[in-house]
Amino acid sequence: MTTEINEGFLRNVAGFASPLEIAxxxxxxxxxxxxxxxGLALGGALASGSPFLRGDTxxxxxxxxxxxxxxxxxxxxxxxAEGQENIPHLLNTLAPQSSFFTHVTNQxxxxxxxxxxxxxxxxxxxxxxxxxxxxxxxxxxxxFRKDLRRPSSDAWVVAPSNGFNRIGESLSxxxxxxxxxxxxxxxxxLSAANANGAGNFDHLLHDNYENPLYxxxxxxxxxxxxxxxxxxxxxxxxxxxxALSLSSPDELSLYVAKRLMQQKAPSLLWITMHxxxxxxxxxxxxxxxxxxxxxxxCAELWKTIQSEPEYAGNTTLIILPDFGRDSDYDAGGNGxxxxxxxxxxxxxxxxxxxxxGVRQGVIYDEPVQSIDLVPTLGAIMGFSPRxxxxxxxxxxx
Amino acid sequence: xxxxxxxxxxxxxxxxxxxxxxxxxxxxLRQLPLSLLPSLLREIIDYDFRFPAERKxxxxxxxxxxxxxVAERTEWLRGFxxxxxxxxxxxxxxxxxxxxxxxxxxxxxxxxxxxxxxRKAATEYSARLDANVRSEPLPMPxxxxxxxxxxxxxxxxxxxxxxxxHGTWFDRVKPDDGLQILRAEIARRxxxxxxxxAHWYVDGGAETVSNLGxxxxxxxxxxxxxxxxxxxxxxxxxxxxxxxxELRTHLERMTPSDLxxxxxxxxVLDRFRLRVLTEGSGxxxxxxxxxxWTVREALRRAQPLTVLARFAPRQRQRPMNELLAxxxxxxxxxPVGSLVDADMGACYHWINQQRLPxxxxxxxxxxxxxxxxxxxxxxTMTKGKQSSAEIDMKxxxxxxxx
Numbered sequence: 071m072t073t074e075i076n077e078g079f080l081r082n083v084a085g086f087a088s089p090l091e092i093a094x095x096x097x098x099x100x101x102x103x104x105x106x107x108x109g110l111a112l113g114g115a116l117a118s119g120s121p122f123l124r125g126d127t128x129x130x131x132x133x134x135x136x137x138x139x140x141x142x143x144x145x146x147x148x149x150x151a152e153g154q155e156n157i158p159h160l161l162n163t164l165a166p167q168s169s170f171f172t173h174v175t176n177q178x179x180x181x182x183x184x185x186x187x188x189x190x191x192x193x194x195x196x197x198x199x200x201x202x203x204x205x206x207x208x209x210x211x212x213x214f215r216k217d218l219r220r221p222s223s224d225a226w227v228v229a230p231s232n233g234f235n236r237i238g239e240s241l242s243x244x245x246x247x248x249x250x251x252x253x254x255x256x257x258x259x260l261s262a263a264n265a266n267g268a269g270n271f272d273h274l275l276h277d278n279y280e281n282p283l284y285x286x287x288x289x290x291x292x293x294x295x296x297x298x299x300x301x302x303x304x305x306x307x308x309x310x311x312x313a314l315s316l317s318s319p320d321e322l323s324l325y326v327a328k329r330l331m332q333q334k335a336p337s338l339l340w341i342t343m344h345x346x347x348x349x350x351x352x353x354x355x356x357x358x359x360x361x362x363x364x365x366x367x368c369a370e371l372w373k374t375i376q377s378e379p380e381y382a383g384n385t386t387l388i389i390l391p392d393f394g395r396d397s398d399y400d401a402g403g404n405g406x407x408x409x410x411x412x413x414x415x416x417x418x419x420x421x422x423x424x425x426x427g428v429r430q431g432v433i434y435d436e437p438v439q440s441i442d443l444v445p446t447l448g449a450i451m452g453f454s455p456r457x458x459x460x461x462x463x464x465x466x467x
Numbered sequence: 468x469x470x471x472x473x474x475x476x477x478x479x480x481x482x483x484x485x486x487x488x489x490x491x492x493x494x495x496l497r498q499l500p501l502s503l504l505p506s507l508l509r510e511i512i513d514y515d516f517r518f519p520a521e522r523k524x525x526x527x528x529x530x531x532x533x534x535x536x537v538a539e540r541t542e543w544l545r546g547f548x549x550x551x552x553x554x555x556x557x558x559x560x561x562x563x564x565x566x567x568x569x570x571x572x573x574x575x576x577x578x579x580x581x582x583x584x585x586r587k588a589a590t591e592y593s594a595r596l597d598a599n600v601r602s603e604p605l606p607m608p609x610x611x612x613x614x615x616x617x618x619x620x621x622x623x624x625x626x627x628x629x630x631x632x633h634g635t636w637f638d639r640v641k642p643d644d645g646l647q648i649l650r651a652e653i654a655r656r657x658x659x660x661x662x663x664x665a666h667w668y669v670d671g672g673a674e675t676v677s678n679l680g681x682x683x684x685x686x687x688x689x690x691x692x693x694x695x696x697x698x699x700x701x702x703x704x705x706x707x708x709x710x711x712x713e714l715r716t717h718l719e720r721m722t723p724s725d726l727x728x729x730x731x732x733x734x735v736l737d738r739f740r741l742r743v744l745t746e747g748s749g750x751x752x753x754x755x756x757x758x759x760w761t762v763r764e765a766l767r768r769a770q771p772l773t774v775l776a777r778f779a780p781r782q783r784q785r786p787m788n789e790l791l792a793x794x795x796x797x798x799x800x801x802p803v804g805s806l807v808d809a810d811m812g813a814c815y816h817w818i819n820q821q822r823l824p825x826x827x828x829x830x831x832x833x834x835x836x837x838x839x840x841x842x843x844x845x846x847t848m849t850k851g852k853q854s855s856a857e858i859d860m861k862x863x864x865x866x867x868x869x
Contacts, residue, residue: 179577353753398815406811
């Protein structure tokens, strides 16, 4: 469990604004900054009507890619004025083309695995954050495949660490094993490919920053080698040679995701990034480096979407952190380092949608929840997430 | 077991002073809900090893609770009373293992979506306690000093950005003898008000100080303890059934002798040093994190009058598994990254200092070591101002302490 109740908790934040005020303040600062810096308009001023219905890319060809950041980045290091230098690509390239939701709250458990699992199910899951267990409720991948009768090759997850290997499908009786997404763990691939220890890839094999003190060994086996050969169509030599040119686990994840797009062209691809979570080690410069890298990788992914024939023109890209990080002013936390307090800054984040069927350059201020993502995906892709507890975002409908 | 069933003999495992406090105030403890009591017991169980400020705070809190009428107590505890706790949690040995209990309670509150309610209850309770306790006047205004950027020859990016709005930014500081002057000032303060744990020197390198009036914590001086801890952690991680929560419980139970702390004759400070390593995240591997966290904890717990924190270059980022391996020779350092870390660490130093009583009179100084940039915050300093007047370190100290 990520959060501790400590003495600081009991000598808390009296005298500061209420959580609700802080959450709205964060949302407003994102909105105001985006309006000034990126020239986005307020969504409420636009005519109603679904961009997805107007678009010409409905039906079987539609593809959706979701990118989540496991390790939220705070406004002051991103969308606030002082943070803009860290996100030039998100701000100048992606935001102007996007529908931007300034006020996304996560009311669940603020641990990365359980929060990402909640994002995939549309239910605030309560599983143990540090156990590799499947979500209790059906995932978006299971709804997608069952309702739309899609093969397993059409839904994939590229996940950062060992703990995420069960996120592709749930324990639900109606769905469950064999009906969800295939999870690919790039670090395990690399670990397996480098089984003889010839290359030094330690810099790409960080696992689980959330507990910096707890770093179990990475797995890697024949199964991963088979994925490399059969799915990604990569030889061990080519894969390891390319890995040598990369500098972080998220770069490795993006490389694998791009290869997957080329080889399998899945219609539903979920990528979770993790570099920002180095913040747990308490070194601010490394946290900032992680944000800048993630910003660059998001732009690179968007560029890839535009250049891949299977994806260009028919793909919706959705980017969101799984949650935020603690405020500097909450005595129960230690600022950027963790997400333990449950304060407004750690629960409030943003979401960006761009590409096929999305209104460009629009800001939506209304509070939405992170569990609204799955029903929204259901609405735009045409499946029914029956057990999700979120609501489809009306801005997409 | 519920709080109202508490008996004096159940505290027989507590150290002597802790046992005395618990038994003396047994009636008060019995009236607290289970969602609150173990937080207080966590403080009490270590009473023998706590700083004077912490003991005073525990005593005051218990006295405040004791003085409440039934109606007031109901009002104060309403938020905690509304928190439900499972039978399994209730049966845990929260008397003797309050820290471990709180870990379980925390997980339970998250999983039952009660964390926000708990947070609200804690915030309101804390505000009532603060309002109820009158702070004693300080013998001198608090002074925080952060020295950052050791080993950086030049740096062109702006510094102190988060703090500029709160104080005056000096860009023509004469750096000559700066560190010696700052050290002399904290020694002078320690000598003029020689209270235990009132004056601290925290060093990210291996610098030593001989001033007995200072509470001294250094990253470099704890190499052997850090290595022992990292080695122990590797052993623990390899054990079947070990997970992050089990590891935290294991670390919580450690004592200074487990890591080979040479007995300094100061159990309180030795325990503090141990906790910096076992409770901090990243304090074992990055010296910048170590200094920031140590200052935070020193301010929160000991409420000192003076803290001089000198950051040093941390080791460069390497894979976590490698970072967690015991040290093998001198690691490569990242001075510029460390300056960025320390700049933020200085900001947190000031924020944490401002949480303490007397904040309206306190002073803070952050200096880019060996260079001509500093930022000063005090009641005498103009907020948001830039000063290009030439000033030496003595002049700077005199102006913020005027």
